Ligand code: ES4
């Protein structure tokens with residue numbers, strides 16, 4: 001489409017990208033060897049190509065998450081996280097992403113003896129280099145894991161606070177700290193209310209909050225993320241379209257929904273990109289950004305592919321694209337000064 005070049009050139013922000021979801025099969029195998037980490041013995045682990053073929057056949061969020069956490073096992077050192085972060089930021093910058101807010105799962109690493117400080121050290125080294133070379137900015141958002149006990153989430157959150165990672169003075173681009181707190185992983189049978197106490201503590205400390213909701217879970221989980229967790233953004237949120245009252249609430253509160261239409265197809269949340277309720281969001285005034293989620297696991301579709309797939313499915317006008325891109329900048333958690341530069 002003639003719009004693809006325009007979409008590439010637009011200054012984009014990405015808000016829904018898991019750092020661990022950028023681990024390619026090639027890097028997974030090479031880090032496994034370098035770090036002497038044994039991989040499972042199944043035929044899908046015979047080679048990077050065999051693993052990639054298995055990724056193309058995910059049947060659900062939990063089916064994906066099993067492989068996603070095997071990927072974690074090869075990530076050990078600050079240098080591993082620096083390599084991962086730099087590869088993503090350089091690719092994103094080449095697709096004209098000007099600012100990225102990047103999720104990671106502390107509990108998936110600390111449980112293996114990998115410290116948050118090693119992750120942050122590697123991330124910051126890469127972010128600093130990428131900022132100098134490509135003028136892209138990046139912030140981290142730790143996500144608590146819903147498939148583990150709430151007590152685990154609480155201990156994780158408290159240790160992040162104690163280490164000063166949410167300190168407001170570190171919120172800027174000079175010394176990038178954490179932009180906010182997230183909640184992800186398995187959604188079904190894990191109602192948001194279970195994390196209410198932790199998210200209330202985050203709110204009282206002035207920490208921004210975003211929640212994966214309405215991906216596999218029902219529209220009422222999106223309502224619960226807003227009401228019970230004080231979510232300021234909703235990640236995925238596509239099933240909110242099944243309930244007019246929830247859509248109205250998102251519009252009324254001006255909540256940005258970070259949609260990942262290609263991820264939804266790969267995890268069988270939707271049959272096609274065209275099934276994504278973006279027209280409902282546009283018609284009802286729900287703000288959204290378009291994002292890649294776990295691109296290395298979802299056919300290597302980074303943000304440019306996501307924008308092009310949406311353009312092909314929806315045929316948005318140049319004016320509609322300008323609004324989508326502007327809402328993404330406005331809904332970012334960088335400084336107002338940085339937003340003005342990006343716009
Ligand atoms: C995720 Cl697609 C998705 N949903 C929930 N949690 C996640 N973690 C990484 N990707």
Ligand code: ZN
Nearest residue numbers: 016212235293
């Ligand atoms: Zn996600």
